[in-house]
């Protein structure tokens with residue numbers, strides 16, 4: 001049974017997320033022309049808003065807005081271009097009553113997004129930029145510290161680890177140390193092993209197999225397996241949108257291990273998967289806490 005001894009409450013602006021009381025779903029809103037699974041679908045702010053509203057209706061607990069693709073080989077874009085894609089959509093999506101996370105590695109973009117109503121930061125470089133650490137500390141917002149080897153241009157060039165689970169954990173805890181030294185409160189830290197970021201399919205499977213290892217570090221854990229390539233390595237050639245059953249298996253396994261937040265494209269389906277996996281892990285349906293509501 002997942003270890004839920006430690007209680008985690010993540011304060012996202014006015015929203016209080018009790019992430020240890022049940023698995024939470026982070027719905028992905030990609031505002032990019034080139035994301036690996038849904039690039040180009042939500043580049044128009046109105047389309048992004050309708051997509052975000054649908055994810056909220058489907059039960060997303062958090063929305064994650066990304067305006068720069070992190071897929072392997074994705075070209076880096078300027079802060080100006082990132083903000084051009086992000087801001088019009090953010091200004092519409094902030095009308096929805098849901099915590100908004102911004103998936104960016106640029107402190108300049110993060111600062112504007114927080115001023116415009118975002119509640120949380122998701123940094124796939126694990127706050128490598130000291131300016132990002134300072135900003136997160138100043139704004140007192142929750143941050144996802146994710147593990148990535150290198151950068152999206154280089155990360156899939158023969159990634160190597162001594163022991164992937166221990167190496168990822170060690171790197172994340174070093175990033176946590178720097179984050180806390182910069183003034184980020186431990187209660188605002190969420191860890192993510194970074195499925196697909198400088199990892200072979202084998203590395204991803206081992207990280208998912210040992211997700212409980214990261215949970216023992218004393219911070220809530222987020223995992224993003226949604227539609228990723230390792231699923232096609234297990235099942236054979238499948239386009240990203242066809243990887244939903246594989247995603248379901250990874251979500252169920254993560255919830256069984258005790259992972260707190262699942263970052264997914266298919267919110268309605270994965271919310272159901274997570275709720276049943278959680279009810280099984282608990283051996284009961286917690287109606288009174290809303291876990292099965």
Ligand code: HH2
Pocket residue numbers: 028030032034035036037066068069070071103122123124144146192194195222223224225263
């Ligand atoms: N995965 C992607 C992007 N951001 N952030 C966190 N914390 N964890 C993840 O696993 C993660 C992430 C890649 O997925 P997606 O956003 O759909 O694709 P793209 O980066 O091509 O836009």
